[in-house]
Amino acid sequence: MGVAAALVVVVVLLVPVASPTPTPGGAAGTGAAPDPTAAPATTGTSSPSAPSASTDPDVITPATLRPAAGAISLPTTTTATTTTTPVVAGLASFYDPPDPLSPAPAGSIIRAEPIPVPAGLPEGVTAERVLYHSASDQGDDIAESGVVVVPGSPPPHGGYPIVSWAHGTTGLAPSCAPSREGIDDIPYLAQLLGSGFVVAATDYEGLGPPGVHPYLVGQSEGQATLDAARAARDLLGSRTSNQVVVFGHSQGGQAALFAGQIAGAYAPELFVAGVVSVAPVSDVDEFVPAAVGPSPDPLAVYTVASLWSWSKTYGGFSLASLLTPQALAVASTIPDQCINSLAAEFAGMPTDRIFRPGWETGRAVLADESANQPGLSASAAPVLMVQGVDDTLIPYAVTTDLVDQRLCRAQHDTVEYDAVPDAGHSNVLDAAEPTVVQWIAGRFDGRVPPVDTCTGRAAG
Helix, strand or coil, rough: CCHHHHHHHHHHCCCCCCCCCCEEEECEEEEECCCCCCCCCCCCCCCCCCCCCCCCCCCCCCCCCCCCCCCCCCCCCCCCCCCCCCCCCCHHHCCCCCCCCCCCCCCCCEEECCCCCCCCCCCCCCCEEEEEEECCCCCEEEEEEEEEECCCCCCCCCCCEEEEEEEECCCCCCCCCCHHHHCCCCCCCCHHCCCCEEEEEEECCCCCCCCCCCCCHHHHHHHHHHHHHHHHHHHHHHEEEEEEEEEEEEEHHHHHHHHHHHHHHHHHCEEEEEEEEECCCHHHHHHHCCCCCCCECCCCCHHHHHHHHHHHCCCCCCCCEEEEEHHHHCCCCHHEEEEEHHHHHCCCEEHHHCCCCCCCHHHHHHHHHHHHCCCCCCCCCCCEEEEECCCCCCCCHHHHHHHHHHHHHHHCCCCCEECCCCCCCCHHHHHHHHHHHHHHHHHHHCCCCCCCCCCCCCCC
16 A cells, blocks of 8 residues: 555545654653743744754554543533535635744734624633744744634633644645634534633634645645744733644544654743644555556545545656646645545546556655654653544554554654454544543643553563
């Protein structure tokens, strides 16, 4: 199997480069020490990324399969979905960045506006749509968008901790930005806010403001996730602390893992206390179809979208060398459509009318695939990996291999692996809610060390 279908499978329901070399294990988190009193730090430079700073067992058995119902009872929240995101009337001007964009540190707010808070959230919650500075994969200063949601309760001493949410696939057009639809699709929102956490949610580069969305490019996604936390600190000042947990599903699961890998160098002023990755894109070559043939493949759209993104981001290959003229014509609409409408364009097209023979073996394609595999450098924060045993999009065996071979064996990360029985790709968020919320709270509390299933392995 190869590169394309992996991308494919993952994103259907929802969605590296140099990174620091943290101390093995990473149980204490990464970046600056928790700062309970300081206002948001700035980089002291016009560069969009912060200055680099050093930061700070064989085959594993996943944590014992637990019942899908957790040990603690919490209200159910809305889970993330992957519907087509239409343009909301009156929002276009919000997403247009100033031209020229004056340089500023990553996370600096460009503009913000209040947005409605849905029923069912704790009393006093407020939410704002934000446009903020970030960095492209090449390090250029760019504008990104997202939302910041604030508890109604007073901030604790030192300020609210921040949970930075990374969403799954919505599409590659600027109009597919989740912030256009508000905050309804952020999972566990009531529980996180009720626990006294600020929730920041990035749209990613190229979703919201004009530009190319680097779809399944881990470095870009990780930077966007960290910069959303920085934007929350810039917006709220001393009401926030520098403690952050990054949390994502599917495409966002990849984003969360990359955020954990790059945080020490990219955002050293943040203390990343933990990484939650749910059913992440990890080994894209596991999902490429065995052969191109006369039958349609409903997942082919995601392969094409990934190749389109990589060709624009890295420039190592031309789509014309991989796709047929018929597929190229449809692919030209990728920057104008969200995922559902784009999928309809490819739905009945046989794969041999999409891909040229041998497309998946090209050197540049394989290099781009490798660059976007998480777990090739260490995470300086503990990781909670959640995977549905019945997931047919991101198979359980693939995520288990990621945890075993890369996170545990190669990087010696601290990982709690939660395999959820009877859960697939879309409903694993619901099934894992109590575990995830409790784990996040534990990382901010700091009194109970994280469980590590990377133990008892032979060296090697």
